[in-house]
Amino acid sequence: MSTETAETVDVKGQNCPMPVIKTKGAFEDLDAGxxxxxxxxxSGSMSDIKGWAESTDGAELLEQEEATEDGESVYKHYVRKTK
Structure with missing residues (x-):
């Protein structure tokens, strides 16, 4: 995805609930837009972050991608703060 990002949260190697907890913390520091x-x-982050975005006022899940890096599945989630 070619969207310019304000911040990247790297939660590789961390399992539920940490990806959502760290996403929430970083999201709160973003400005609208x-x-x-x-x-x-x-892999559970695909459904966990989607569910979090759908239930969070002002969060818009733009895209989710799955790729392979160094033989390991990596999931990227793009979330925009709308207000």
Missing amino acids: ETLVVVATD
Whole structure:
């Protein structure tokens, strides 16, 4: 995705609930219109971060990607703060 991000949260190697907890903390520091990218290795982060964004006022999940880096699955989540 080519969206410019304000901050990247690297939660590789961390399992539920840490990706959502760290996403929430970083999201609170964003200004409206800024985008956060979360990079995780926990496959559960796909549904966890989607659910968090859907239940959080002002959070818009723009995209989720799955890629392979060094033989390991990596999940990227792009979340925009709308207000």
